[in-house]
Amino acid sequence: MTNYVLENAEKEGWGSSPLFNGQRIMIEFSCPNTNKPLHLGHLRNNVLGESLSRIMKAAGAEVKKVNLINDRGIHICKSMLAYLAYGQGRTPEDEGLKSDHFVGKYYVLFNRLKEEDPFAEEKAQELLQKWEAGDPDVIALWEKMNKWAVEGIMDTYRRQRVSFDEFHFEHETYKLGKQEVLEGLARGIFYRAEDGAIQVDLEDVGLGKKVLLRKDGTSIYITQDIGTAIMRYNRWPFHQLVYVVASEQQYHFKVLFEVLRRLGYSWAENLYHLSYGLVNLPSGRMKTREGTVVDADDLIDELTELAANEIADKGREEAVGDIEDVAEQVALGALHYFLLQVSPGKDMLYNPEQSLSFTGDTGPYIQYMGARASSILRKHKNGEGNAGQGKIDVSLIVSDSDWSLMRLLMDFPYTIEQSAKNKDPSILAAYAHQLASEFSAWYRDNPVLKNDNPDISASRLALVTAIKEILRRASNLLCIPFLDAM
Incomplete structure (x- = not known):
């Protein structure tokens, strides 16, 4: 035993395991929103995903690290609306702020806007509808603020020494998700509720009823997750896809996996949610909208x-x-x-x-x-x-x-x-x-x-x-x- 260790410890690859030889494993982690900088919770997600990817590779797997940038949706529109109200055309350079911190400032300011304007939530929803309709002015503002946010987030990744093989963007995949939901409706897998929203009934597996498309036709998180999962398998057929996401989203992934199974995707059996706990501070849980987060x-x-x-x-x-x-x-x-x-x-x-x-x-x-x-x-x-x-x-x-x-x-x-x-x-x-x-x-x-x-x-x-x-x-x-x- 002693001879073996002393002779082999310095050899490249010694310690590796053949456990996952021949398997393709995709690991999704980080997945930030483009309305704020990364915080302490993201740091746990990032290092958990990066470390697991390295360990899986050492265990013989062919690993692909992917990151879904959540760059559209109501949360993004709230930052945009606050910028329209208070930004006065200013840039991160004008205020000497790192670009993602500059965008995050307006996500926090949306709370102030709600106090001043009782219709702020409705206006944010209207902004989302205009975005999905391709309104040129809305798209231009969205592109500008997204660019700021993504550039700042990439700097943090480099500093944390975290990297990805592929970046996927929600705005590129949500339409595929909407198409799948509409086809599922036509096939009788889903149904249209009285208010016009498209839902799935999962009460037979203890998951209740879940909205897949809002009544106004706009998509939600699960819509784009459906589309993204399908796109990923089509591009790179995997043996397993691991989602590194906080424990708060356990219900979301149970629903996502069940919806994909009902749509007929056999590979949905190979989806796995690696749930991780919250990172707390002495003063309590981190919060973002209130501006008390640890960046x-x-x-x-x-x-x-x-x-x-x-x-x-x-x-x-x-x-x-x-x-x-x-x-x-x-x-x-x-x-x-x-x-x-x-x-x-x-x-x-x-x-x-x-x-x-x-x-x-x-x-x-x-x-x-x-x-x-x-x-x-x-x-x-x-x-x-x-x-x-x-x-x-x-x-x-x-x-x-x-x-x-x-x-x-x-x-x-x-x-x-x-x-x-x-x-x-x-x-x-x-x-x-x-x-x-x-x-x-x-x-x-x-x-x-x-x-x-x-x-x-x-x-x-x-x-x-x-x-x-x-x-x-x-x-x-x-x-x-x-x-x-x-």
Whole structure:
């Protein structure tokens, strides 16, 4: 076992699992609205989707990461209406605001507009009808505000190091959804209610009755989701499509999957809703319309500043080099690990200070132990110690702590498999922390470079090399930047 691990740990792809070999898995995540910037809840969604995609790929799947940009609908029209009322033609540059934050300002201002104009809701609905009818002025405003929102959101993705293979836009798919609903009506699968709306009766499966098209003919979320799912399968026939969406939408996806089944799409059996819990703050749940949300950009800024202070307090500025860059990587490590260490289905309370601790069950602790392993190897490369005069002898790796580490390293492929099978990165997060923790204790009791026996030094150095490599790979799967110095 020891020989196998030490000989293979550095090989590219070691630790991968064949669990999903030959399977196409599409993972939809993030899916922001273009009326506001990303917030803390989006950050959990983003890292959960990105990490799961990497884990599924490590488990053998061909993965396609997709993002549905919700760029039309009543919520978008509310921002547009508020801009018409208060914007005075101003731009993000005029106000020195990041473009998605500028658009989000008007979504919040819609509340003020409702207080001043009792017909604001009706006017927003009229704006939506004009948009669907192709009114040139409405379309021009929509394009301008959408461009601002999307540009800002893309900047946040780049900063969070999240990427996608395809972007789908709601305005491109909702008509296909409307067509499917109308065909379903003609086939008797759906029915027209007394008020003129098209509905589906799902009471036989305990889901009640659900509107699929409003009485005025405009579409709703589920309309475009129907169209988007069909478009995706036609373009890239998948074995499974995973929707990473908050637990609040459980009913929505139960209805969506049942509607697609009733429309006759056999692949609807392969749709899966990965439901995740809410991210709470000490002051309570996040809200957007009231303007009390924690924006993703602001949170990353705050975490980066806190991380920079932590590095400075430890006197590590010279060791890390570019403190601004390293601080942001530590911030992302803290954020991503904190968001992934909890099983997706559970709600969580986010604590920025706790997440940034360099000790305990945190991302920076894992990064720190990876940097420690790198430091040991770097010192050896620079001629420190006597490992260079020794030979690797696995019979010298015999202590209980040696064997505990070896068993952990051997468990890496199985851990990836379990994380993929359960669609739960927290399994891998727990593994990474355990490996970092056991390495810390082992290193304290087992000098690597300062040993009288060069063969022991060489053997322990080989073990450190394997530990560093597995920490690096686990960190990458968890979207935690690996640092060679901290």
